[in-house]
Amino acid sequence: MTPEKPRLHVLLAGPRGFCAGVDRAIRIVEEALKRHGAPVYVRHEIVHNRFVVEGLERQGAIFVEELSEVPDDGQPVVFSAHGVPKSVPAEATSREMYFLDATCPLVSKVHREAERHNARGRHLLLIGHAGHPEVVGTMGQLAEGEMTLVEDAAAALSVTPPAGAALAYTTQTTLSVDDTAEIVAILRARFPGIAEPAKESICYATTNRQAAVKSVAARSDLVIVVGAPNSSNSVRLREVAERAGAPRAVMVQRGAELDPALADGCATVGITAGASAPEVLVQEVVDRLRERFAVTTEEVTVAVEDVTFRLPRMRAVA
Template sequence: MKNKEIKILLSAPRGFCAGVERAIEIVEKSIQKYGAPVYVRHEIVHNKFVVDDLKKRGAIFVEELEEIQDKSRPVIFSAHGVPKKIPADAKNYNMTYIDATCPLVSKVHREAENLNKAGYHIILIGHENHPEVVGTMGQLPSGSIELIQNEIEAKNYNNKSNKKIAFVTQTTLSVDDTKDIIQILKSRFKDIQEPKKEDICYATTNRQMAVKNIAKQCDMFFIIGSRNSSNSVRLVEVAKKSGCENSRLIHSESKIPYNEIQNSNTIGISSGASAPEILVNNFIDDLRNRFTIKINEIEIIKENVVFKIPKKLN
């Protein structure tokens, strides 16, 4: 088996985005500053490897503030953002909290609030129950923002509010799918207000473009990332739609399909914005143990975005 030569097209950019790097650094710096344990509400980013590593260092992950026994310990809010009620609850508990919400998600929150103040009824394009969607909807009074998940819902949407309407989007959606939903809304509601600058974040857009760029040349495509990571799951869909039907997610419990790889000549590899590069390297090492591999990294754009961490941690 060893001698089969397989060409790997390594997609770039891939892996961690600036918001994820910042969120992980916030947890690490909080542990340094306050000692262990520090609490984190919801997985800081959607990746088991990252979460397990931070657990070893002294982070305790909870879903709700009520679960925190020792309220004198600090709590960190995840990169996906939280409803307004959560910081308010933390204040009522007299808890120290650090907000690791990605600045690009915070931008969508502020946008939604400003539109609401300006008298708009808001449509959020996104996936139900995703923590980012829960956080964005939780910025506004109940009933002033509605979720649309797909083209069918966009076609059937009817504005019962009698207000002007505007839309915002989750930051980790498929660029193409979202474009189609927006098209439908714009054709149905001529005056719909759109974001000044697109809400889908730079990292999601770049990773999808990079995958699209090479998918047609691949017999199989592997995205390293977690099942609950929206941007990773979207990358698999993008690879399929862009010409590589046999695309799949490699997560912490995946079995690597060596037999299918054996029958391939070229495979593509990328990783979601919350997947550390070590997981990509481990996957490539696994392949190297069985095949002769030739790696060609194809980078479409250089990323140099960095987000500052909160002053209180410096």
């Protein structure tokens, strides 16, 4: 006789998974492949998710790190959702490449704001993580020395802007809302006249997903975040879950990576997904848990998202 599986209640955080910027970026690559055929070159991972990248590779996308890897064959080149320094489209233009910019419009908004502050003579403090593609792209909107990166509260306490400069700040779109609030408070206290973003720079999707994971973390013995280790918003979700009361939070990229025994002794498990992780991967994790447990599920929704972004105009096919 097969022993009865232990019961496990799964809380599915909502919103979770794909945001409008990620969806738009993926559709740009797919539409370019449909119109122009393979290959379509993509500079950097279009979004930080191997499942998505490998799916596009099977359709004929070729991912490169730099434009120097792209041959002059007339095929489209797509810039990733994270945004690129101005030097990248400049290089593409000089080589007469046909390129499509899949930068998330909310990241582009940060770029334009950086330019506006710069035009008004302000030195910009960018709150973000060194080396992240979005930060590299944002810093590359201005000349070297016109922007200073502030990574954390300690950096906010010690940063030394150019003497006498008027200041402004902006942020990477995928940061921890709580951590960023602490950094901003320090900057405001140190530099009372610092100009603020016209609108919150952390994007709606990041804010909503962090609020959602907080709502399930407080009720969960374990939180599972579906996402990639190089995905900033996914890493932040795991951190937020732990701070919000989950005794343990782990991140996996696929259901197969999850050891369901991690949930032994748990009554309730929360699951969420980063903004670049498709829903099919969440279902993989639920199915993996079902192998060991009698699972019941509950949707815990804190916001409903209806944001969509239009695709850029594409060259007509001859």
